[in-house]
Amino acid sequence: MTMRFDDLAALEPAFLARLDPAEYGWDAEDLALALAAATPDLAAYILDNLAPESSGAVRSELDAQPDPDPLSALRAQQRIISALFWELIYRRHPDAYDAFAEIQAFPFPDLFPATLLSGARVLDVGCGTGALTRWVARHAKEATGVDPVAPMLAVARRRSRNGASFRLGRFSDLPFPADSFEVVVSNMAFQPFEDSGGISGLNEMRRVLAPGGEIQLSAGSRAADEMLRAEGFDVTFFPGALGWHETRVVMNEAHRAIVAELCRRGGQGFTRFEQADEIAGLFTTASWSAARTLDSLNALWDGERPTAELFQGDNLFQPLGIPIYRWRSPS
Numbered sequence: 425m426t427m428r429f430d431d432l433a434a435l436e437p438a439f440l441a442r443l444d445p446a447e448y449g450w451d452a453e454d455l456a457l458a459l460a461a462a463t464p465d466l467a468a469y470i471l472d473n474l475a476p477e478s479s480g481a482v483r484s485e486l487d488a489q490p491d492p493d494p495l496s497a498l499r500a501q502q503r504i505i506s507a508l509f510w511e512l513i514y515r516r517h518p519d520a521y522d523a524f525a526e527i528q529a530f531p532f533p534d535l536f537p538a539t540l541l542s543g544a545r546v547l548d549v550g551c552g553t554g555a556l557t558r559w560v561a562r563h564a565k566e567a568t569g570v571d572p573v574a575p576m577l578a579v580a581r582r583r584s585r586n587g588a589s590f591r592l593g594r595f596s597d598l599p600f601p602a603d604s605f606e607v608v609v610s611n612m613a614f615q616p617f618e619d620s621g622g623i624s625g626l627n628e629m630r631r632v633l634a635p636g637g638e639i640q641l642s643a644g645s646r647a648a649d650e651m652l653r654a655e656g657f658d659v660t661f662f663p664g665a666l667g668w669h670e671t672r673v674v675m676n677e678a679h680r681a682i683v684a685e686l687c688r689r690g691g692q693g694f695t696r697f698e699q700a701d702e703i704a705g706l707f708t709t710a711s712w713s714a715a716r717t718l719d720s721l722n723a724l725w726d727g728e729r730p731t732a733e734l735f736q737g738d739n740l741f742q743p744l745g746i747p748i749y750r751w752r753s754p755s
Contacts, residue, residue, distance in 0.1 A: 427505045427509065427512055428505075429458065429461075429462055429466070429501040429504070429505060430462075430463065430466060431505070431512050431516055432466065432470060432504075432505075432508070432512070433466055433469060434512060434515040434516050435470075435508070435511065435512075435515065436515075436574075437473040438572075439511070439572070440470060440473035440474050441473055441474065441475055442475070442619045443474060443475070443478065443619075444478075444617070444618075444619065445478060447617045447619070448504075448507040448508065449503075449507055450500075450503055450504060450507060452478070452481035452482045452484070452485050453485050454500045454503060454504065455470075455482050455485075455500070455504065456482050456483075456485030456486045456489070456492075457485075457489075457492050457496055457497045457499075457500035457501075458497060458500040458501040458503075458504050459471070459482065459486065460486060460489070460490070460491075460492050460497050461492070461494065461497035461498065461501060462501070471483060514552075514573045514575065514576050515573055515575055516575075518553060518573075518575040518576045518578065518579045519579060521552070521553060521576070521579075522553040522579050522583070525552065525553055525555050526555075528555075530555070530556075530611060530746075531662070532556060532559040532611075533559075534662055535611070535642060535662065535746065535748055536556065536559065536560070536609050536611075536640060538562075538563040540607060540638065540640060541560055541563040541564045541607060542563050542564070543564070543565050544564050544565055544566075544605070544606035544607045544637075545564065545565055545566045545568075545604065545605045545606050545607070545634075546560045546564040546565075546566065546567050546568070546605060546606070546607040546608070546609060547568050547569075547570065547598070547600070547604070547605040547607070547608045547609070547632065548560055548567070548568065548569045548570065548609050548610065548611075549570050549593075549595055549598070549608060549609070549610045549613065549614075549625075549629065549641075550570070550571060550594075550595065550610050550611075550613025550614065550620075551569030551570060551571045551576075551577075551580060551590065551613075552571055552573075552576050552580070552613070553576050553579040553580050553583065554569055554579070554580030554581075554583055554584055554588065554590065555611075556569075556609065556610075556611045557569035557580065557584070557588045557590070558583070558584060558585075558586065558588060560588070560609065561584070561586040561587055561588040562586060564607070566589075567586075567587070567588040567589070568588070568589050568590070568591065568605075569588060569589070569590045569591070570590070570591050570592070570593040570594070570598060570599070571590070571592070571593070571594075572592065572593065572594040574592060577590045577591075577592060594619070594620070594625075595613075595614065595619075595620060595621045595622070595624070595625030595628060595629070596618060596619065596621075596622065596624040596625050596628055597628065598628045598629070598631070598632050600632045601632070602631050602632060603632070603633070603634040603635065604632045604634070605632055605633060605634060605637060606633075606634050606636075606637045606638075607637060607638055607639075607640065608629045608632065608633055608637070608638075608639045608640075608641075609639075609640050609641060610641035610642070611641070611642050612642050612643065612644050613641075614641050614643045614648055614652075615643075615645065615647075615648060616645070616647040616648050616650075616651045621648070622651075623651075623655075626651075626652075626655055630751075630753065633753045634753070635753055635754065635755050636752070636753055636754070636755040637752070637753045638750060638751070638752045638753070639657075639749075639750065639751045639752075639753075640748060640749070640750050641748070641749050642746050642747065642748055642749070643747065643749060644746075649747065649749075652749045653749075655751070656751060657749040657750060657751045658749070658750045658751070659747050659748065659749050659750075660747070660748045660750070661746075661747050661748075662746045662747075662748065
């Protein structure tokens with residue numbers, strides 16, 4: 425799978441306006457270098473839609489070095505593409521992301537039990553293509569998913585069969601009145617950054633939560649863990665909770681290559697592969713077993729074998745498990 429710098433045109437103006445380069449590990453100089461080698465139309469689109477402060481800093485860097493070294497510019501583009509990899513996948517390849525999500529065996533009955541959801545109005549924030557929302561809709565009185573990426577919501581709506589509804593929105597700007605939901609959930613979407621969670625996101629989730637309601641979410645970073653604990657969330661740990669199973673989504677060749685790359689970046693135990701084409705060759709049919717494929721990948725590790733702890737039966741799983749964070753609103 426190849427990501428091109430031109431793919432940044434898929435980032436909507438609202439995303440660019442909120443973009444904080446420091447959160448992604450680059451600065452104005454990096455972006456100026458990258459844009460100097462971009463097409464004039466793409467450079468103008470990004471500069472016109474960045475926040476004024478960021479745009480001004482990048483324009484100053486462009487004026488200071490109007491003709492940068494081509495290799496430096498290419499490396500800057502690669503850094504930015506890598507940092508924005510998931511954002512570009514969400515917008516350019518939502519169906520491939522959905523195929524990747526399909527092979528993640530999150531144990532929703534344990535993480536978000538039916539007893540929590542039954543009879544409640546439930547909001548799923550950062551719902552993506554709707555895997556958790558579909559589970560919620562099986563038990564809740566009302567199930568609503570929110571995500572900031574329209575192509576992901578299009579897939580979620582297409583796959584929903586049990587009455588769930590979906591709205592465009594993000595953690596820091598939920599499009600609902602106060603006290604709209606008895607339960608707010610989120611699965612691996614919350615981040616400590618303000619655009620994708622942060623204190624503003626926690627405040628918004630608390631705002632839409634009815635008195636006596638509960639927020640329950642999973643998160644996968646140390647920074648998020650520290651923030652949530654500091655904000656009064658209780659945590660329960662589910663060791664070895666993430667498994668992988670055979671996908672039921674039929675994929676074409678392009679999707680298989682993309683899903684292979686998503687597995688490389690999103691899983692554990694097979695990060696030694698640096699090129700997607702090393703992996704894509706193992707995806708030979710439209711119906712494949714992720715466990716067998718990952719086992720094959722591991723067999724290519726210079727004769728090394730992963731530890732037995734990486735496997736639960738035939739399924740690769742996340743040895744460290746999944747933390748669930750809970751916060752209850754005062755009645």
